[in-house]
Amino acid sequence: EIAEALAIKQQRPEVLLAGERNGLRIRGDLTGGNDFDFGNSPREFLPEKVRGKTIVMTTTNGTRALRACTRAEPVLIGSFLNLRATVNWLRRELPLHLILICSGTHNQAALEDTLAAGALCERLWPYYASGQVADSAEIARRIYPLLQTDLLGAMKHSRNGQRLLGHPELRGDVYFCVQRETVNFVAGLQKDGTVRKLACEAPSPSGDATTV
Amino acid sequence: EIAEALAIKQQRPEVLLAGERNGLRIRGDLTGGNDFDFGNSPREFLPEKVRGKTIVMTTTNGTRALRACTRAEPVLIGSFLNLRATVNWLRRELPLHLILICSGTHNQAALEDTLAAGALCERLWPYYASGQVADSAEIARRIYPLLQTDLLGAMKHSRNGQRLLGHPELRGDVYFCVQRETVNFVAGLQKDGTVRKLACEAPSPSGDATTV
Numbered sequence: 001e002i003a004e005a006l007a008i009k010q011q012r013p014e015v016l017l018a019g020e021r022n023g024l025r026i027r028g029d030l031t032g033g034n035d036f037d038f039g040n041s042p043r044e045f046l047p048e049k050v051r052g053k054t055i056v057m058t059t060t061n062g063t064r065a066l067r068a069c070t071r072a073e074p075v076l077i078g079s080f081l082n083l084r085a086t087v088n089w090l091r092r093e094l095p096l097h098l099i100l101i102c103s104g105t106h107n108q109a110a111l112e113d114t115l116a117a118g119a120l121c122e123r124l125w126p127y128y129a130s131g132q133v134a135d136s137a138e139i140a141r142r143i144y145p146l147l148q149t150d151l152l153g154a155m156k157h158s159r160n161g162q163r164l165l166g167h168p169e170l171r172g173d174v175y176f177c178v179q180r181e182t183v184n185f186v187a188g189l190q191k192d193g194t195v196r197k198l199a200c201e202a203p204s205p206s207g208d209a210t211t212v
Numbered sequence: 213e214i215a216e217a218l219a220i221k222q223q224r225p226e227v228l229l230a231g232e233r234n235g236l237r238i239r240g241d242l243t244g245g246n247d248f249d250f251g252n253s254p255r256e257f258l259p260e261k262v263r264g265k266t267i268v269m270t271t272t273n274g275t276r277a278l279r280a281c282t283r284a285e286p287v288l289i290g291s292f293l294n295l296r297a298t299v300n301w302l303r304r305e306l307p308l309h310l311i312l313i314c315s316g317t318h319n320q321a322a323l324e325d326t327l328a329a330g331a332l333c334e335r336l337w338p339y340y341a342s343g344q345v346a347d348s349a350e351i352a353r354r355i356y357p358l359l360q361t362d363l364l365g366a367m368k369h370s371r372n373g374q375r376l377l378g379h380p381e382l383r384g385d386v387y388f389c390v391q392r393e394t395v396n397f398v399a400g401l402q403k404d405g406t407v408r409k410l411a412c413e414a415p416s417p418s419g420d421a422t423t424v
Binding site: 108109110111114133134135136138139142143147157158159160 | 347350
């Protein structure tokens with residue numbers, strides 16, 4: 001939450017603050033002081049700004065969902081951007097119980113989450129179909145092939161997609177987030193609450209971290 | 213809940229009791245006495261058994277979902293069996309806010325609920341698409357056309373469908389519930405907690421009621 005992020009910043013002034021409320025960067029009116037360094041737009045997190053930094057992040061759904069997972073292990077953070085790396089990691093480890101958490105937007109299910117979960121389900125289906133599969137996974141697996149050839153078009157039918165596309169500064173996020181396979185590492189939530197690169201498919205610099 | 217149903221029965225001995233726990237009829241081990249008159253299988257509710265009767269019903273998901281809706285009005289109970297009647301009623305009334313509640317099975321989303329909701333969404337889409345439509349409705353609307361030509365086959369991919377199909381006494385429920393348009397009335401939750409026929413498309417006997 002915002003107060004927790006500010007408390008960490010006070011103890012460790014070198015951290016950067018990131019996050020949104022109502023989809024927009026947390027500003028002074030919510031902190032009682034400075035604006036957060038970043039919002040929730042992935043395009044803000046440029047290498048020259050984040051390399052070697054610890055980022056403390058709080059969002060309405062995403063980081064709360066992660067926090068709900070702190071007693072699970074391992075916890076990965078997946079997206080279309082690192083789909084193949086995440087799938088390959090899961091295929092190698094094949095956890096006995098696999099739960100895909102879709103954090104949603106504004107406390108509702110979000111089409112883009114279901115599509116990304118569906119992309120994972122589709123690729124992992126051969127390994128899990130003989131077990132007990134939730135109907136929600138079946139639904140996600142069925143809907144992804146239907147829309148995958150035009151994810152950008154699908155986002156125009158998503159409430160969050162519509163909101164972002166209608167916002168001049170944020171519309172680029174939609175284009176950014178429907179890219180597939182642009183990064184080849186897996187992100188994992190650590191016991192100490194930080195998110196770190198877990199494994200790379202090819203050598204890549206590491207050391208960046210996000211605290212949620 | 214079971215205790216509430218038993219309390220009503222004590223005050224009004226003429227009512228019949230119906231419901232399930234873990235998908236099976238509530239038996240003496242849960243009531244501390246008699247078995248319930250019916251389980252949750254729709255095929256048990258034969259005209260000669262229920263005509264003119266008040267039935268007190270408690271199920272794990274369905275009646276709890278209905279109870280959660282008691283402050284809404286109107287509340288309809290829809291299914292594949294009365295799909296057209298329900299759609300026609302909604303097209304005529306066109307409520308400003310339409311919420312489709314899928315009660316699920318075992319506290320999880322159920323494919324059959326999503327498909328029935330999708331059938332409603334598909335038919336009502338022209339009336340609501342210009343408003344704010346939840347992504348979950350978009351997902352349901354997309355998945356129904358994909359599976360509607362073989363609902364029975366789809367049920368083999370649903371956890372509850374698999375469970376029922378594997379149970380000799382209950383497998384017929386799956387065949388029963390994927391029928392479309394077998395009854396032409398709308399069922400509505402009344403302020404007093406009873407469920408009654410709201411409107412008929414053609415003359416039909418009425419007067420049956422279920423209390424949830």
